[in-house]
Amino acid sequence: MGNVLAAAPPVPPPFPMTGMPVVPGAVTPTPGAGTGKDTAGHNPGSFDELHRKCKGEGRPGGLGRTMSRNYHTVNLSTIGISNYHFGATYVGMKQISPTECFPVCISDIDNSGSMNGQVIHQLTDGVRVKAAFQTQKSRFVTWQVDTEYRAPSYTAAIALGNPDVLLGSAVLVSHYLQALSPSLSLGGELVYHRRPGEEGAMSTIVARYAVNNWVATMNIGASGVHASYHHKASEQIQVGVELEANARLQETLCTLGYQVDLPRTNMVFRGSVDSNWTVSSVLEKKLPPLPLTLALAATINHRKHKFQCGFGLTIG
Amino acid sequence: MYRLEAPLARPDSEETRKKMRAEVLVTVRNFTLYVLALRLAPFLLRQLDKI
Numbered sequence: 001m002g003n004v005l006a007a008a009p010p011v012p013p014p015f016p017m018t019g020m021p022v023v024p025g026a027v028t029p030t031p032g033a034g035t036g037k038d039t040a041g042h043n044p045g046s047f048d049e050l051h052r053k054c055k056g057e058g059r060p061g062g063l064g065r066t067m068s069r070n071y072h073t074v075n076l077s078t079i080g081i082s083n084y085h086f087g088a089t090y091v092g093m094k095q096i097s098p099t100e101c102f103p104v105c106i107s108d109i110d111n112s113g114s115m116n117g118q119v120i121h122q123l124t125d126g127v128r129v130k131a132a133f134q135t136q137k138s139r140f141v142t143w144q145v146d147t148e149y150r151a152p153s154y155t156a157a158i159a160l161g162n163p164d165v166l167l168g169s170a171v172l173v174s175h176y177l178q179a180l181s182p183s184l185s186l187g188g189e190l191v192y193h194r195r196p197g198e199e200g201a202m203s204t205i206v207a208r209y210a211v212n213n214w215v216a217t218m219n220i221g222a223s224g225v226h227a228s229y230h231h232k233a234s235e236q237i238q239v240g241v242e243l244e245a246n247a248r249l250q251e252t253l254c255t256l257g258y259q260v261d262l263p264r265t266n267m268v269f270r271g272s273v274d275s276n277w278t279v280s281s282v283l284e285k286k287l288p289p290l291p292l293t294l295a296l297a298a299t300i301n302h303r304k305h306k307f308q309c310g311f312g313l314t315i316g
Numbered sequence: 317m318y319r320l321e322a323p324l325a326r327p328d329s330e331e332t333r334k335k336m337r338a339e340v341l342v343t344v345r346n347f348t349l350y351v352l353a354l355r356l357a358p359f360l361l362r363q364l365d366k367i
Contacts, residue, residue: 153358154354154355174347176351178354178355178357178358179358180354180357180358181361186354186357187354188347188350188351188354190343190344192340192344197329197333198336199336199337199340200336200339201343201344202343203343203346203347203350205350
């Protein structure tokens with residue numbers, strides 16, 4: 001839903017294929033989980049989740065911190081200043097499906113005082129609202145309010161970001177995603193921004209084709225192209241490729257990634273290589289019976305002679 | 317020696333504003349038409365299936 005909020009994941013930076021935390025109560029229904037009353041009978045899911053599979057989000061065996069109510073994360077890294085994060089999650093009692101409970105409150109604060117938080121609530125069967133904010137040290141950076149409506153065959157959403165009545169500035173994002181068949185979904189995004197003396201709008205067209213074990217998604221707009229392909233080769237192995245072309249910056253990045261789940265050893269290994277010749281890898285291991293998750297991450301760029309590594313420990 | 321130059325053409329702010337507004341309206345119109353077409357597409361596909 002037009003994520004104006006740029007919430008950075010609190011775990012070591014060179015994590016490929018990771019992103020916003022997945023919260024147990026707020027697991028989004030998988031595409032195709034509609035009630036079957038409408039034409040196609042398959043809700044295409046949320047617009048924000050179109051490339052999620054390639055980003056490695058929404059996995060059932062995600063990071064330990066994201067699956068727990070409270071967590072502490074300590075990151076020691078060669079990249080920048082090491083940091084400490086504390087996160088808390090509240091999941092309400094309103095259960096609408098076996099995997100979804102509302103309201104959900106998620107927050108994360110680090111040792112510099114920067115904080116981001118979200119409140120998600122399902123008002124009715126189809127309407128979901130989200131309020132999010134982010135502070136950087138002592139300053140409010142972003143805040144946004146989203147509303148999403150899910151019908152059996154389509155999803156429509158509208159988001160308002162950083163509204164300032166005095167200055168007359170705001171960002172308004174509108175999404176629409178229609179399932180044309182159980183496999184094919186088409187949609188679009190409209191972004192309108194306004195600030196004193198300037199306003200503009202930009203639209204993007206999106207298409208997604210999903211079958212049993214693979215998903216291909218493409219966004220095309222004036223600002224560029226974003227395409228991804230995710231293939232689940234087996235229960236343990238997933239591979240994905242992503243292409244991001246930014247017309248304004250004249251930059252293109254192609255990333256090839258894979259993920260290996262080893263449930264018996266409570267380990268997840270992710271690796272990626274991109275067209276800038278940056279090779280990244282992450283190893284996550286849960287340490288039962290202790291509520292700990294250990295993450296080791298490393299990134300190397302042979303061309304730029306850069307090597308970065310770090311590790312994180314999540315309690316909770 | 318003096319060099320005479322024509323003053324730099326300053327963009328007319330009112331005209332620029334109008335142009336920006338017109339571009340926004342066109343984009344919104346196109347997006348609305350696209351969404352309407354998508355809303356109609358399942359119905360049309362169903363009708364085509366019946367033929």
